[in-house]
Amino acid sequence: MSAKRCEISFTVNDTAHSVSVYPMERLLDVLRSELGLTGTKEGCGEGECGSCSVLLNGELVNSCLVPVLQAQGASVCTIEGLAPGNGSLHPVQQAFLKCGGAQCGICTPGMVLATVHLLQRNPSPTLEQVREGLGGNLCRCTGYTRIFEAVLEAAEAQAVKV
């Protein structure tokens, strides 16, 4: 049996896209293969590691667990959509850079998006809340300390800015 392809129209990083794909293709694969947005990484492929985190209608999700049909009409934000585009970084990216919150880099896009999601809902989180907010994002290099410092730094930078 072969399923029929379908037309998915959605907005990715503020740009409208329309792709012809199988409805059960994972959002992760469509972003990477159809749209060439390879900043979203595949780690475990089963929703445990958070490497494939994106914002779907503003909510943090594991894109490996989203069939693309469920993103019909949605707005998706990937790591490529965060920086303002004038050569500068998003404040959360800047904080990760400043604090050394990345090593091999596989987890970093997901960590950054989980941080954006957290700070949008809780602009000044405690360390415990940071740990919870990023609890679904695994890092095998850093031991997390510098990542958590980067989140707190980003929160502080944001507070100063406001």
Added chain:
Amino acid sequence: MRAQPSEYELVAPGKLTAVLDLLAREPGVWLPIAGGTEVMVQYGAGRLGARKLVSLWGLPELRRIERTAQEMIVGAGCTYSDLRKHPQIEREFPLLGRAASWTGSIANQNRGTLGGNIVNASPAADSLPALLVYEAELLLVSARGERRIPYAGFHTGYKQTVLSADEIIAAIVLQPRFTGYHAYSRKVGTRNAQAIAKLCLAGLGKVSDKKIEDVRLAIGSMAVTPLRLRRTEASLLGRTWSPTIVREARKALEAEVAPIDDIRSTAAYRLHVAGNLLQEFVESLFARNSAGREQ
């Protein structure tokens, strides 16, 4: 082996009636998928048996939380994040809010649904002991109509339920009659974040005139289905505090459960820890009462 997307159909009719019509036309053929936190894992690993799926995600009929004068009606498509965000659930059904906060990561809480957790019927699901102690009811719907059943009878064996092939859970109905009860729950897993439970215990209790006036206990990850611990409850009911009642309750617990051995833990460990959690519940119930604190 990874699944080939071309071999799977997925449709999103967008309306509950259209979903139910599809299920009625070909019962057992279409697998409902909501947030995908279980189905997509099976799919990604190439272990998904169904080849035709129907999406329930985003159906407004399934994603309401409504508090009527008598009941709290939670749409089956509500996510764990929806539950955590709802102030009345936190206030009236704290065990459910707490279980939602223990279920997976934030990303999975944003997609995983209460109805999905029930239908998936894992004995280790965090929210199910809470539903048992609150004596939740389920509203089931199909093209044939609606029926309302006690959640306690829903699971008939390991991953077996009373749901018909053309039926889905529309809502979980809770009676808000536990104000003033001591609410206890504890999950024991390999680590705090994201780990699937080796064991979890939910308890509600009320002490009046130094006696246990009411008590409800349920346990997850212990047997092939989540269990209400009726004999353990009976051993505690009407008793005043003494170390003896803890010993007797532990014995009652050991007599009424048949613990499982699996990849996450052993039967012996589960039984021992279950007794410890039970003890903690009983002690906290009386400690709370003597201090006169409201929780």
